[in-house]
Amino acid sequence: MTTVPAVPNVTPKGDAILQARGIVKRFGHVEALRGADFDAYAGEVTALIGDNGAGKSTLVKILSGVYAATSGQMTVDGKPVSFASPSDAHAIGIETVYQDLSVCPDLSPSANMFMGREALRPGLLGRLGFLDNPTMRRESAVAFQKLKVALKDMDAPIASLSGGQRQSVAICRAAMWAKRVVFMDEPTAALGVVQTARTLDLIRRIRDTGVAVVLISHNMRDVIQVADTVEVLRLGRRIASMRNTGITVPDLVGAMTGALDAVAEPGEQGVAA
Amino acid sequence: MSEADEKAATAAVPASPAAASATIIGGAGLSSRQVQIRSVIQAIGMLPVLIILAIAFHYLGEGRFLTGQNLSIVAQQAAINCVLGAGMTFVILTGGIDLSVGSMLAASAMSALIVSLVPGFGLLGVPAALLTGLFFGLLNGSLVAFAGLPPFIVTLGSLTAVRGLARLMGSDSTIFNPDLSFAAIGNATIPITSGFGIPVLAIIALVVIVASWFVLRRTVLGVWIYAVGGNPAAARLSGIKVWRILLFVYAVSGLLAGLGGVMSAARLFAANGLQLGQSYELDAIAAVILGGTSFVGGIGSIWGTLIGALIIAVLSNGLTLLGVSDIWQFIVKGLVIIGAVALDRARLQGNART
Numbered sequence: 013m014t015t016v017p018a019v020p021n022v023t024p025k026g027d028a029i030l031q032a033r034g035i036v037k038r039f040g041h042v043e044a045l046r047g048a049d050f051d052a053y054a055g056e057v058t059a060l061i062g063d064n065g066a067g068k069s070t071l072v073k074i075l076s077g078v079y080a081a082t083s084g085q086m087t088v089d090g091k092p093v094s095f096a097s098p099s100d101a102h103a104i105g106i107e108t109v110y111q112d113l114s115v116c117p118d119l120s121p122s123a124n125m126f127m128g129r130e131a132l133r134p135g136l137l138g139r140l141g142f143l144d145n146p147t148m149r150r151e152s153a154v155a156f157q158k159l160k161v162a163l164k165d166m167d168a169p170i171a172s173l174s175g176g177q178r179q180s181v182a183i184c185r186a187a188m189w190a191k192r193v194v195f196m197d198e199p200t201a202a203l204g205v206v207q208t209a210r211t212l213d214l215i216r217r218i219r220d221t222g223v224a225v226v227l228i229s230h231n232m233r234d235v236i237q238v239a240d241t242v243e244v245l246r247l248g249r250r251i252a253s254m255r256n257t258g259i260t261v262p263d264l265v266g267a268m269t270g271a272l273d274a275v276a277e278p279g280e281q282g283v284a285a
Numbered sequence: 286m287s288e289a290d291e292k293a294a295t296a297a298v299p300a301s302p303a304a305a306s307a308t309i310i311g312g313a314g315l316s317s318r319q320v321q322i323r324s325v326i327q328a329i330g331m332l333p334v335l336i337i338l339a340i341a342f343h344y345l346g347e348g349r350f351l352t353g354q355n356l357s358i359v360a361q362q363a364a365i366n367c368v369l370g371a372g373m374t375f376v377i378l379t380g381g382i383d384l385s386v387g388s389m390l391a392a393s394a395m396s397a398l399i400v401s402l403v404p405g406f407g408l409l410g411v412p413a414a415l416l417t418g419l420f421f422g423l424l425n426g427s428l429v430a431f432a433g434l435p436p437f438i439v440t441l442g443s444l445t446a447v448r449g450l451a452r453l454m455g456s457d458s459t460i461f462n463p464d465l466s467f468a469a470i471g472n473a474t475i476p477i478t479s480g481f482g483i484p485v486l487a488i489i490a491l492v493v494i495v496a497s498w499f500v501l502r503r504t505v506l507g508v509w510i511y512a513v514g515g516n517p518a519a520a521r522l523s524g525i526k527v528w529r530i531l532l533f534v535y536a537v538s539g540l541l542a543g544l545g546g547v548m549s550a551a552r553l554f555a556a557n558g559l560q561l562g563q564s565y566e567l568d569a570i571a572a573v574i575l576g577g578t579s580f581v582g583g584i585g586s587i588w589g590t591l592i593g594a595l596i597i598a599v600l601s602n603g604l605t606l607l608g609v610s611d612i613w614q615f616i617v618k619g620l621v622i623i624g625a626v627a628l629d630r631a632r633l634q635g636n637a638r639t
Contacts, residue, residue, distance in 0.1 A: 078522065099524040114519035116512045118584040123508050128523030130505045141504040171584070 027090060029054045029224050030075065030106070030193050035084035037070050037248075044070040046248035047084070051241075052193055052224040057215060059227045059235040059256075062245035063268050068228050071245065072195050075226075076108040077101035088192060102129075105191025105223075111198045113182040117171035121163055122152035124170055125185045155188040156180075159217050176207040183214055193224045200234055212238050232261040244268055330577040331592050334625055338596065342603030349606055353481030357474065360487035363598035365390075365545045367490035369565055370572035370590040371497045372538035377573050378501070379514040379534050380582025381436035385425060386542040387565035388447035393417040393546025394556035395454040398462050401550075407466035414550065415543040421447055422539015423532065430531035444566065451558035459557040471551030486548055490594075493541065497587045510534060515583025568597055571622050596625070 028051035037045040045067045052058045062068045073079040075086065077095030086093050088104055095101045098108070115124045122145070123130075131147045132138035149166055156163060161180045163173070170178055179199065186194045196215070200208040208231075215238050219225045229235050235242060236256065244252040244267040252267045265271070343350040369386045376383045393414040401410035421443060428439040470489070474482035501507035512520040513530045521527055545565075550556050574580065575596055576589025600621060604614045 097524070098522050102524070108522075110519070110522070112516075112518070114516060114522060116515035116519060116583055118511050118515055119508060123511075127508070127512055127519070128525050130508060132505065141506050143503055143505060143508065145503075169584075 028052060029089060030226075031087045031090075032071075032075060033085045035071065035074060035086075036082045037067075037074060037079065038082045044248055045074070045081075045084075048245060048248060049250045050075065050243060051253070052226050053241065054192070054224050055219060055222045056240040057219050057225045057227055057238045059229060059239035059242045060245065061229065061232070061235060061242060061264060061268060065247075066245040066268070067248040068245055069197065072108070072197060072226070072228060075101075075193075076106055076195050078108075099128075102189065105189075106193045106195070107186035107190035108195040109179075109182050109186045109197065109199060111201065113178055115170050115178055115182055118169045120149075120167050121156075121170055121173070121181045122148045122166060124181055125152045125155065125188060127185075129189070151188075152184075155184050158221075159184055159187060159214055161214070176203060176210065179203070179207075179211065180214065183211070183218070187218045187221070187223070190223050193226060194218060195226045195228070197228045198230065199227070200229065200231055208234065232264045235264065236261065246270060330586075330589050331575055331596060331625060334628075335592055335596050335599065338599050338603065342599065342606060346603065346606045350603055353478070355602070355606070357482060357484055357487075359595070359598050359602045360490075361484045362602060363594045364484070364486035364490040365548050366565070366568045366572055366597060367591060367594040368493050368541050368545045368548065369569035370576075370594045371493050371587060372541035373566075373569040373573045374497065374576070374578055374585060374587050374590045375501075375510060375534040375537045376436070377514075377570075377578050377580065378510050378582055378585055379531060380517070381429060381531070381534065382440060382570070383425065383535060383538045384437070384440040384566050385421065385443035385447055386538060386545070386569055387562035388444050388451060389418050389421045389539055389542035390545045390549065390562035390565055391451035391556070391558055392421065392447050392454065393543040394550040394561050395451050395460065395546075395558055397467075397547050397550040398460040398465075398556045399454065401462050401465055401467070402460070407462075407464075410465075410550070411467055411470075411547050414546045415540060418539045418541070418543020418546060419536060420539070422536040422542070425539065426532040426535030429535060430528040436535075448558070451561075453558070455556070455558050457558065459555055461555045463554055465551060465554050467547070467551050468554060469551070471548060471553070486552070489544070489548065493544070494587055494591050501587055506530075506533065511583055513582075568594075572597055575622060575625055596621075 030050070030052040032048065032050040035045050035048045035050070036043070048067060048071055050060070050071060060068050060072070070079065074081045077098040077100050080094075080096070086095075088106070093104065101107075116127065119127070126148045131144040131151070133142045133144045138144070153166065159180075161184055163177060163181070165172075170181060173181070179202075183194075183196070183199065186196075199211050199215070203211060212234060215225055215227065219238075219240075227235065227239065236259065239256045242252075242254045242256055242259065242264065243250055244254070244264070246268060251270075254263075254267075339351060349355060369390070372386065373383055396417040397410040397414035399410075400413040401407045403409070425436075425439055425443055428434050429436050470485055473485045475485065475488070476482040501510065509520065509525050509530050510533075512523070512525055513527050517527060520530075545562075546556075549561060553561075572593035573585070573590050575593030576585065576587075576591070578585025578589055597618065600618050601614065604617060609617070
């Protein structure tokens with residue numbers, strides 16, 4: 013079994029920065045996750061794929077602190093963690109780009125970048141809640157520049173930007189705050205060809221800063237383009253974990269739908285490329 | 286897609302409608318000048334309507350509208366609605382509504398007059414009114430923030446209940462105080478030139494608008510108000526305590542209704558629980574909507590509300606000046622509100638982006 017290339021538990025670069033084991037999540041009688049495992053590595057893109065209802069979104073919500081798991085363990089840098097809220101996950105450097113982007117239309121890009129974590133003026137004014145807009149604008153500009161995102165207007169409400177630019181803001185926000193992991197839920201689902209290419213570039217640049225990027229996607233071509241590792245969920249369990257070396261779209265679809273069950277044993281085994 | 290394909294795609298004409306909106310690439314998007322013009326148009330909003338109305342009334346009224354004296358009256362007429370509209374702007378920005386401001390104003394005015402009759406402590410009528418408004422506002426806010434009830438239902442209830450309380454406070458009669466110690470608030474004018482002065486009421490309204498602008502655009506609280514209205518889920522996920530914001534905006538609306546109560550008590554030297562502030566909530570909502578603030582929350586500006594309140598006051602004043610009957614004033618005002626908002630909607634749709 014261990015001789016098969018690209019099998020689970022082949023640690024690509026040392027230990028996983030984020031590791032989940034045996035995650036179970038029940039909503040009433042529905043069991044969305046039935047002992048799912050997950051690993052993400054620093055400086056790598058990990059794609060999380062699976063058919064509708066496989067439990068991808070639920071898993072990501074648990075890993076980013078939105079839901080609490082019914083049972084199971086999570087470790088970050090080898091230390092056990094548990095999140096009561098997304099703020100707990102933020103505190104240890106885990107950020108998420110949600111599918112709806114989670115931006116507020118009438119606020120400027122920099123106000124959106126700092127939403128919930130605003131910089132305040134020093135002294136009494138700060139204690140009264142006065143914003144330090146110059147600092148936020150400057151730090152946002154640095155974050156945009158670092159990821160080579162060019163915005164036309166840093167002060168216009170974000171509603172006046174194009175869909176692609178809005179998404180760049182949401183992604184830069186996550187990248188600016190994330191010290192360890194960035195989750196991205198279907199970042200290319202609503203985008204055209206050109207914007208998709210740019211977003212994938214952005215993902216690579218974030219990966220190159222050394223954080224772990226977790227990409228949830230339905231688009232197998234995107235996954236093959238950017239992922240270093242692909243984790244496949246089916247019916248609430250991790251069914252395969254593959255290094256992206258020569259895998260093809262049919263391999264991924266096969267793993268997702270179970271067509272390759274004859275080749276690889278579910279829950280145990282990866283898929284040979 | 287390979288590296289080369291990407292470059293080709295970048296160079297090619299965008300193939301899908303979604304790609305067509307990509308503005309970051311090359312010069313395909315708007316120039317920064319266009320963006321600037323657009324944001325200026327958005328900021329001034331209904332100002333042209335206000336100016337056109339003022340000029341039209343001036344000519345139709347044979348030069349009687351744009352005089353110092355008449356403008357000072359317009360400012361006075363707009364003041365209370367401006368203050369209520371400011372509170373309403375906070376509430377509507379979070380996606381809520383406060384139907385109870387007229388009733389809270391009546392109850393606050395009753396408090397103001399009752400306390401003003403206490404010998405030696407007449408001035409305490411002002412804080413009494415403010416606290417009355419704040420109390421009812423906090424009550425509304427608690428029901429919305431903690432019980433999770435829909436704002437429309439909560440404030441529809443308090444519209445009725447607080448009106449009843451206001452009548453109860455004065456045993457359903459009018460309370461007079463001819464020696465009102467804070468009457469200056471409602472009647473004094475700060476002279477600028479002979480024949481023209483700025484009414485204190487208008488100054489209060491302006492101070493409220495400027496203070497609201499500071500809170501909304503310069504403090505964390507303001508950003509959170511826009512966040513809660515613009516994307517409640519995002520606000521919650523980014524750690525904003527949504528209940529605090531909701532409590533705050535209804536409290537502000539109540540407090541400003543209390544201030545409105547002080548202003549109208551001071552103006553009239555009297556308060557009547559049954560009649561005072563009837564349907565003021567509708568004028569306040571109209572001012573906010575005319576000002577371009579979105580009913581679903583998250584988008585809007587306090588300056589728009591100021592302009593909206595001025596449009597309503599100009600309409601009332603101008604139509605009266607022209608001798609239009611009260612009945613027709615209602616009809617015209619209603620149609621102008623609908624027409625102005627329809628125009629605004631059309632303008633914004635022209636600017637809509639994907």
